[in-house]
Amino acid sequence: MLAIETNQLTVRFGEFTAVDQVSISVERGEIYGFLGPNGSGKTTLIKSLCGLLQPASGFGRVLGFDCVKEADEIRQRVGYMSQNFSLYKDLTVSENIDFYAGIYGLSGSYLRQRKQAAIEMTHLAPYLNQRAGRLSGGWKQRLALACAFIHEPKLMFLDEPTAGIDPVARRELWDLLFNLSSRGVTFFVTTHYMDEAERCGRIGYIYLSKLIANGTPDELKRNPDVTPTGSMRVEIETQLTSRALTTIKERQYCRSATIFGQSIHMLMDESCPVAEVEADLHLAGFPDARVRDIRPTLEDVFVTLTASLKGEANGSR
Amino acid sequence: MDPDEIPDQKRAILRRRTNPFRGALPVLRKEAIHIRRDPMALFVTVLIPLLQMFTIGFAIETNVRDMRTAVYDAAHTQESRRLLDRFVNSDDFLIVSNVDSDQQLNEEIVSGRARVGIKIPPDYSRLLLAGETASLLVLVDGSESSVANQALNVANAIALRESLERLRSVTAVRQLLPLETRPKVLFNPDSRSANFLIPGMLAILIQIMTVMLTALAIVREREQGTLEQLFMTPVRPLGLMVGKIVPYAVVAYAELSIMLFFMRWVFRIPISGSLTLLLLLVVPFIVTMLGLGLLISTRANSQQEAIQGAFGTMLPSIFLSGYIFPIETMPQFFRMISSIIPTTYLIQIFRGIILRNAGIRDLWSQGLILSVMGMFFITVSALRFKKKIG
Numbered sequence: 120m121l122a123i124e125t126n127q128l129t130v131r132f133g134e135f136t137a138v139d140q141v142s143i144s145v146e147r148g149e150i151y152g153f154l155g156p157n158g159s160g161k162t163t164l165i166k167s168l169c170g171l172l173q174p175a176s177g178f179g180r181v182l183g184f185d186c187v188k189e190a191d192e193i194r195q196r197v198g199y200m201s202q203n204f205s206l207y208k209d210l211t212v213s214e215n216i217d218f219y220a221g222i223y224g225l226s227g228s229y230l231r232q233r234k235q236a237a238i239e240m241t242h243l244a245p246y247l248n249q250r251a252g253r254l255s256g257g258w259k260q261r262l263a264l265a266c267a268f269i270h271e272p273k274l275m276f277l278d279e280p281t282a283g284i285d286p287v288a289r290r291e292l293w294d295l296l297f298n299l300s301s302r303g304v305t306f307f308v309t310t311h312y313m314d315e316a317e318r319c320g321r322i323g324y325i326y327l328s329k330l331i332a333n334g335t336p337d338e339l340k341r342n343p344d345v346t347p348t349g350s351m352r353v354e355i356e357t358q359l360t361s362r363a364l365t366t367i368k369e370r371q372y373c374r375s376a377t378i379f380g381q382s383i384h385m386l387m388d389e390s391c392p393v394a395e396v397e398a399d400l401h402l403a404g405f406p407d408a409r410v411r412d413i414r415p416t417l418e419d420v421f422v423t424l425t426a427s428l429k430g431e432a433n434g435s436r
Numbered sequence: 437m438d439p440d441e442i443p444d445q446k447r448a449i450l451r452r453r454t455n456p457f458r459g460a461l462p463v464l465r466k467e468a469i470h471i472r473r474d475p476m477a478l479f480v481t482v483l484i485p486l487l488q489m490f491t492i493g494f495a496i497e498t499n500v501r502d503m504r505t506a507v508y509d510a511a512h513t514q515e516s517r518r519l520l521d522r523f524v525n526s527d528d529f530l531i532v533s534n535v536d537s538d539q540q541l542n543e544e545i546v547s548g549r550a551r552v553g554i555k556i557p558p559d560y561s562r563l564l565l566a567g568e569t570a571s572l573l574v575l576v577d578g579s580e581s582s583v584a585n586q587a588l589n590v591a592n593a594i595a596l597r598e599s600l601e602r603l604r605s606v607t608a609v610r611q612l613l614p615l616e617t618r619p620k621v622l623f624n625p626d627s628r629s630a631n632f633l634i635p636g637m638l639a640i641l642i643q644i645m646t647v648m649l650t651a652l653a654i655v656r657e658r659e660q661g662t663l664e665q666l667f668m669t670p671v672r673p674l675g676l677m678v679g680k681i682v683p684y685a686v687v688a689y690a691e692l693s694i695m696l697f698f699m700r701w702v703f704r705i706p707i708s709g710s711l712t713l714l715l716l717l718v719v720p721f722i723v724t725m726l727g728l729g730l731l732i733s734t735r736a737n738s739q740q741e742a743i744q745g746a747f748g749t750m751l752p753s754i755f756l757s758g759y760i761f762p763i764e765t766m767p768q769f770f771r772m773i774s775s776i777i778p779t780t781y782l783i784q785i786f787r788g789i790i791l792r793n794a795g796i797r798d799l800w801s802q803g804l805i806l807s808v809m810g811m812f813f814i815t816v817s818a819l820r821f822k823k824k825i826g
Contacts, residue, residue, distance in 0.1 A: 169668050191670060195450060199668035205661040207466065209473040214466070221462025222669045224452065229445035271446060276668075 120183050122147045122274050122305035123168065127177035130160075130167050137163040139328040140177065145321075147273075150296060150306040152319030154421065160328045161309040162202075165276045168307075169194060182274055195223065198267035202279035202309075204259045208252025212243055212262055215251050216269060223270035237265040240295065257288025264295065274305045281310065293318060313418045324421055331424050340415050345423045346386070350374055352415050353393060355383040355400070357408040366403050372396065377422075384419065459671030463679025467653065471683060481649065481687060482694065485641040489695060492637055493630045493703045500586040502530040506550035508541045509534065513561035519572070519598055523554065528590045541575065551577045552587045564602065623708075623791045631705050635786035636759040638695055639779050642718070643725050643753055644746070646688045650729025651742040653680050659738060673822040681726040688722050689715075699790075709789035713796055717789075717803050720810035721782045727813030734820050753779040778809050 123145040130138040138160045145151040155161055166172045168181050170190020179186040181193045206215045216237060220230050238244050241261040246254060251262055260280060267275060277296075281289045293315065296306055308319065316322055317336055324332040324339075332339055339345070346352055357363045360378055367373050367383065372391035376383055387396070393410050400408035415423070471477065505523070509516050523529045532550055535541050544550040553575035563570040574591045576584045600613055624631040657663040666676065692715075699705050707714070732745035755761065756770055757779040763771055774780050781802040788794030788802075796803070 171667055192450075194668060194670045197668075199665065201661065201665055203661045205665040207470070207662060208660070210466065210469055214469060218462050218466045219669070221465065222459050222666075222671055224449045224458075224670070227445070229449075270449075 120147070121145060121180070122149070123151070123179070123181055123307060125164075125168070125177065125179040128164070128167065128174050128179050129176045130163055130172050131175040136175075136328050138167065138174075138325075141325070141330045142177075143323050143330065143333060145305060145307060147305050148300060148303045149320045150300050150308060150318070152316045152322040153307060153309045153325065154311070154316055154322060155309075155325035156425075159325045161325060162278055164325070165199070165278055165307070165309070169197065169199065169276070195270070196272055196274065198270070198272035198275040200260075200263045200267040200275065200277045200280055202282050204256075204263065206251050206259070206263060206266060209250060211248050211250055212254070213247040215262060216265055219266040220269045225270060233269055233271065237269050240268070240298075241265045255288075256284040257291065260284055260288065260292060261295075264292070268299070272304070274307065275299075277306060277308045279309050279311070281312065281315065289315075313416065316417050322417070324424065326425055326428060331428060332420065336417055339417065339420045342420060342424075344427060345415050345420045349389050350386055351389045352413050352419065353385050353387060353396065353410050354379070354413045355385060355396075355408055355410050356381070357383075357400070357405045359405060363400065363405050363408065366405075367400070370396075370399070379416075384413070384416075386423075456672050457675045457678055459669070459675035460678040460682075463671065463676055464682055467680060467683040470653075471687065477649070477652075481645055481691060485645065485691060485695060486698065488641060489634065489637060489698060492633050496633065497629050499629060500583050501527060503528055503552050503583055503587055504532045504550045505529040505552040505554060506533045506535055506541055506544035507531050508536065508538065508553070508555040510558040511556045511560040515561040515564055516556040519556065519560075519594075520554070522594050522598060523591075526590055526594060528586060545575055545577050548577075551580065551583050552591075554591075567606070630703050631791060632787075633760070634699050634703060634705055635790045636757070636783040638692065638699070639721070639757075639782040639786055640750075640754060640759055641695065642688055642692055642722065642782075643779055644750060645691060646684055646722055646725040647729040647732065647749055648743065648746040649684045649687065650681055650726050651732040651736060651746050652739055653684065654730065654733035655736050655739050655742040674818060677730065677818060677821050681730065684729075685722050685726060688725075689718075692718060705790065707790050708793040709795065713799075714786070714789045717785050717799065717806065718782070720803070720806040721778060723810035724778045724806065724813045727810070727815075727817040730817035730821055731813070734817070753777055756780070757783055759783055778806060781806050 121144050123143065125144075126142050127140045128138060128142070129136060129140055141160075141164060143151075153161055153164070163172065167174055168179050168186055170186050170193055173187060182196050184190075184192045184196075186193065207218070210218065216234055220234060225233055238247070241264060243258070243261060243265060246258060246262075251259065254262060264280075281292055284292070289312075296308070297318075300306060308315070310316060319336070321335050322332070322339060323330055332342065334342075355363060355367070360381065360383055364376055364378055364383055367376050367385060372388045374386040374388065376385040378384075393412055397408060397410040400410070507520060509520065520531070524531060529552065533544060535544060538555065541553045541555055545553050553573075555573035555575070557571065557573070560570045560572070572595060574587070576587045578584045604613070654663070657666070696707070696711075700707060728749060729746070732742055732749075736742040736745055752773065753759070756763075756766070756774040757777050758774065759779070763774050763780070766774065785799050785802050785806075788799050792798075
C-alpha cells in the first residue's frame with residue numbers, strides 16, 4: 120500500500136485552479152520532497168490530502184484512506200508541521216506536548232511512553248518548563264516536530280519545516296528526519312532549499328499548479344528536457360567569473376550560462392570540444408580558466424524546466 | 437512493561453469512534469492555562485467591570501437636587517420673600533445670585549451660571565392683596581432636560597401650594613388643606629440611583645466580558661496560525677467550540693459573584709429575592725452571549741475586528757435594554773428592537789430579584805425567552821462554526 124497516492128487531483132478556489140491534475144505516489148518509508156515557487160499549490164495539496172479542501176476532480180488516498188470520505192481516519196494517523204511556528208507561545212514546552220497528546224487521545228502509560236520518546240528524540244528535556252515563545256527558531260521547530268509526532272504517525276507532512284532557521288539547526292532537523300525515516304515513517308516535505316531536495320528519496324516539482332517533474336534527483340538530472348540532445352553542461356573555473364560570464368555569453372557555442380558560486384555553469388553545444396573552449400578563454404584574457412563537463416544540479420533542472428514552461432506560455436500567447 | 441502493550445494502546449485509540457465533541461477536554465485545559473497566563477486579559481475581565489461599577493455606583497446621581505438658581509426680586513415685599521423662602525426650603529433650588537434686571541437674569545442662564553431664573557414682578561404683592569392673580573416668571577434652561585422637568589414640576593407645586601394657603605388664610609373656610617399625597621417609594625425608599633443602575637449594569641458587564649473574550653479566544657488562534665494546525669488534527673468543530681467557551685462561562689460566573697459581593701457589601705444594595713434563582717436565570721443569558729461571541733469570531737479576521745464586533749453588539753444593549761432609558765417611553769419601533777435584545781430580559785430579572793423580591797412566578801416568562809434565545813444562538817453559531825471550520 121502506498122503512503123500517498125493521488126490521481127489527477129484538482130483543487131479549485133472559484134475560477135482559480137490551485138492544484139491542477141496532480142498525480143503522485145509516495146512509497147512507505149520514503150522522504151518525498153515537494154518543491155515549487157511560493158503560491159504554486161504546495162500547501163493546498165497538503166490541505167486537500169488531509170481532507171480540509173474538497174477536490175474538484177480526481178482523487179487522493181492517504182495511508183489507504185480516501186481524502187474526502189475518511190478525513191478523520193487520516194488526521195488521526197498523520198502528523199503536520201507548518202512553515203510558521205504554530206504552537207502556543209504562552210504555554211510551556213511540556214504543556215504544548217500534553218495538549219497535542221490530549222488532542223490525539225493519548226492517555227495513561229502510553230502517553231507517558233510517547234512523551235518520553237518525543238522528548239528524547241528532540242533533546243527537549245532541558246527546556247520542558249520554558250515558555251515555547253522563548254525558544255530559538257531551531258528549538259521551536261523541534262518542539263513542533265515533537266508535537267506533530269506525539270501520536271506515532273506513519274506519515275508526516277512538513278510544510279517548509281526549515282524556513283528561517285540556521286544551517287546547524289537545519290542539519291540537525293534533517294538528521295532527525297532520516298532517523299525517523301529509517302524506522303519506517305514516511306515524510307512529505309516541502310522546501311525551497313536545493314541541498315534539502317538532494318537529500319530526498321524522490322522529488323516532485325510543482326509550477327503554476329501543475330506537477331512538471333517527478334522522480335529521484337538522479338532521474339531528474341538525466342531529464343532530456345534539462346540537457347537537450349546535442350548539448351552538454353560544463354563548469355568553468357576562473358578568478359574573474361563575472362567578466363568571463365560576459366565574454367562567454369557572446370560565444371556561438373554557449374546556449375546559456377549563469378554564475379554558480381565561484382564558477383560558471385554553461386549549457387553548450389556538444390559539437391564543440393571542452394579543450395577548445397578552454398583555449399578560447401585563455402586567449403580571451405582568462406589564463407587561469409579551467410573547463411570540465413558536469414551533470415546538471417537540481418537547481419539547473421528546476422530553472423531550466425521553469426524557463427521552458429515560461430517560454431511555452433509566452434509563445435502560445 | 438509488556439512491549440506489545442503499546443501497539444495495543446495505539447490500536448485502541450485508532451479504533452475509537454470519533455465523537456462530535458472530540459478534543460473538548462484538552463482544548464478546555466489549554467484555554468484555562470491561557471487565561472491564567474495572560475495578566476492583561478485577567479485585568480480587563482476583572483478590574484475594568486469593577487471600575488465601571490464604582491464609577492456608576494458612586495459618581496452618577498440622576499436625581500436632581502440643588503439646581504443653581506438666579507433670582508430677580510422686583511417686588512421686595514414680605515410676600516415675595518415668603519415665596520422665595522419656599523423655593524429655598526424645597527432643597528431643589530439653590531439660590532446662587534440675586535440680580536436687578538431682566539437682562540441680568542437672562543445672562544445668568546445663558547452663561548450657565550444658573551439653570552433656573554425666578555422673577556417676581558414689582559406688582560406681585562399689590563395684585564395678591566387686591567385678590568387678583570399675581571404672576572411669577574420661572575425661566576428654565578431646557579438644554580438639560582432632566583433639570584428642566586424637575587424645575588417646572590417643583591415650581592408649579594410651590595405656586596399651587598402658596599395659592600392654596602393664601603386662599604385658606606383669606607377666606608378662613610378651613611384650617612387644613614383638603615388633599616395631600618403621601619407618596620411611598622417601594623423597593624428603593626431613598627430613590628438611590630445606584631439601586632436602579634447597578635443591577636442593570638451587572639447584566640451589561642457580563643455581556644461585554646463574555647462576548648469579547650469568546651470572540652477573541654478564537655480570533656487569537658487564527659491570527660497566530662495555531663487554528664490551521666488544529667484543523668490538521670482530529671479535533672472536531674464542536675469539541676473545539678465547547679472547549680473554548682466553557683472556561684469563559686466559568687470566568688463570567690466568577691466575575692458575577694465578585695460584582696454581587698461588591699453590590700451587597702460596598703454599595704449596600706441587598707438582594708431581596710433568591711440568589712439561587714438569580715444565578716440560575718443567568719445561565720441561559722451567558723449561553724446566548726457565548727454564542728454571540730462565537731458568531732463574531734467566525735466573521736472577524738483580526739482581534740481588532742473582533743473587538744469592534746463585540747462593541748457593535750454593546751451599544752443597542754446599553755441604550756435599548758431599559759438599562760438607563762425606560763423602554764416604556766420609546767417609540768413602537770424601538771420597543772420592538774428592545775424586545776429582541778437578550779439583555780432587556782436579564783435586566784428585568786436582575787431588578788426583579790434584587791430590588792423587588794420577585795420569584796420564579798413573576799419571572800418565568802423572561803427566563804423562558806432567554807432560554808429560547810440561548811438555544812437559538814448556540815445552535816446557529818455551532819452550525820456556522822462547523823461550516824467555517826469543519
